[in-house]
Amino acid sequence: MTAAVTDRIRSLSPRVEGWRESASGTARMAQLVVSRVARIASTVSPLGRTVVAIGILAWVGGWRLGWNELMVLAGACLLLLIFAGLFVVGRSSVSIDVRLEPPRVVAGDSSAGQVTVRNSTGRRSLPCQVELPVGRATALFDVVTLGPGEETEELFIVPTERRGVIPVGPATSLRGDPLGLYHRKAASSPPTELIVHPRTIALSPFGSGLLRDLEGRTTADISPSDLAFHALREYSPGDDRRHVHWRSSARVGRLLVRQFLDTRRSTLCAVVDCRPTAYGDDAEFELALEVAGSIALRACRDGLSSVVAAGEQAAVGVLPHTLLDALSRASLNRRAADLPTVVGRATAQGADISYALLVSGSASTDPELQRAAARFPIDVRVIAIRVQPGQRAGIVGRGRAAVLHLGDLTDLPPLLRMEMPV
Secondary structure, three states, X not given: OHHHHHHHHHHHHHHHHHHHHHHHHHHHHHHHHHHHHHHHHHOEOHHHHHHHHHHHHHHHHHHHHOOHHHHHHHHHHHHHHHHHHOOOOOOOOEEEEEEEEOOEEEOOOEEEEEEEEEEOOOOOOOOEEEEEEEOOEEEEEEEOOOOOOOEEEEEEEEEOOOOEEEEEOOOEEEEEOOOOXXXXXXXXXXXXXXXXXXXXXXXXXXXXXXXXXXXXXEEEEEEOOOOEEEXXXXXXXXXXXXXXXXXXXXXXXXOEEEEEEEEEOOEXXXXXXXXXXXXXXXXXXXXXXXXXXXXXHHHHHOOOEEEEEEOOEEEEEOOHHHHHHHHHHOOOOOOOOOHHHHHHHHHHHOOOEEEEEEEEOOOOOHHHHHHHHOOOOOOOEEEEEEEOOOXXXXXXXXXXXXXXXXXOHHHHHHHHHHHOOO
């Protein structure tokens, strides 16, 4: 008996597996149909939904009541939907490109943008609209019919008021019908960003006093041109002939050139507090970023490597836009780390820091600033700047770090001239 039951179960197993596969295939097909229907439904405009509702009600009413007039109305609605749908069927025949010039501006300046729409097919395109999100706003451009390979350009201006990052795009082409029953988004362009740097003020050159020594610190890296002589090697095509050591070359009978050890320039570090509890309002935070940006920009112009840290944002290098981009992306965050933690991250990224500046708001305290300053190596000169719009500028305390009060960005040059070597 048991053997017969077992054989019966085994004979049913292939059927069960077939039923499972069939059910799984049916479920996948149902999901595909639902997704397609949802996609089609998303292209129907509010006016189109109204026509659909009128058609359904007219058909139900005509079928129930036997009124031919209502059936004719239902048929007219169906024909309208079919006719209008022909305008949005098929792939898009245009490609869209969005460019910003310049892609980086200072707060208060404007950037010019260009939308280029090109017919990339071999047939004439239908008229369409291009929708371009710019920040929280949306711009619409009407595009006329284009012949094969033709293109049209639309210009726009992006004004800026505050520091930050403004998302631009993706630009999408909107295909529709003359009756406005369908509204379909087709081709799109990659999204881009307009980076708005904080305002800065011109500072006097920091000078060589900012460096630990005139030559910098030597490393183990070999360089073809520097100050720390290492050895002689044979001349290779492309070597600078100014580095040929003629006496040694004459002695051995072949050209020898000098080889040097690469030297390291000292680094300036600027750390901005991004905790909301450190500032009285957003204006203080913006002023703090403007102070850090001015200092980083001056260091770049002096050829110094810089480290900028503002909360989760950090950048290292000698290129101004790299450092200012990090400040543009910075924001107040309740989960932001405290100043000592951010200082620890900054010192790990930048070696040979000579000078450090801590920038915080009016709600920060001297003990907090001094604890953060203590995280730097003992031979690093540290200045702490507490910003508060409207307050009187001056030096209010000394310790591990000199604490400066700053009420306006114009107060920064004279304060730094008093504290920083030249």
